[in-house]
Amino acid sequence: MSSTKQFQVTFDCAEPEHVARFWCEVLRYVVPPPPEGFATWDDFARAQPPEDRGSSFACTDPSGVGPRLYFQRVPEGKVVKNRVHLDVRVGTGLVGEERLAALEAECARLVALGTVRVQLLPADDDNESCIAMQDVEGNEFCLD
Known part of the structure; x- marks a missing residue:
């Protein structure tokens, strides 16, 4: 039996390149x-049928460790809460005020990129604090 070597996370969205470039900034x-044979993505797009232009985009972890993110255009808009979301881990190992400061600093950076802060979920007996947010198309994610 073979094990999974790689995986990608796929996002349905209205504007794949816009959302992909946002996540490039968030995750660096x-x-x-x-693709081979094309000098630029614009050259590649011009070679596609008009109905396929801009229908997908991707971004990758430059270190090769994290998953590839793939963004595909779908005709319908987001209606309900995501069934899966990303946790952007900026407070790992931090607790209390130090953790909150790290979360708030990253939240401010991401709000400047177009995210929406939804709410701070304060620490309780089981979990450390995190901040619920929405990306540029309203997809939920957490700063954790």
């Missing part, structure tokens, strides 16, 4: 090089 990911 990069846009991969265009």
Whole structure:
């Protein structure tokens, strides 16, 4: 039996490149090089049928450790809460005020990129604090 070697996380969205570039900034990911035979992504797009242009985009972890993120255009908008969301881990190992300061600093950076802060979920007996947020198309994620 073989084990899974790689996986990607796929997002349904209205504007794949816009959302992908947002997540590149959040996670410090990069846009991969265009397919072989194309100097730029614009060259690749021009080679596609008009209905396929802009229908998908991706970003990758430059270290090769994190999963590839793939963004695909879908006709319907987001209606309900995500069934899966990303936790952006900026407070790992931190507790109390030190953790809150790290979360708030990253929250401020991401709000400047177009995210929406939803709410601070304060620490309780089982969990440390985190901040619930929404990306540029309203997909939920947490600063953890």
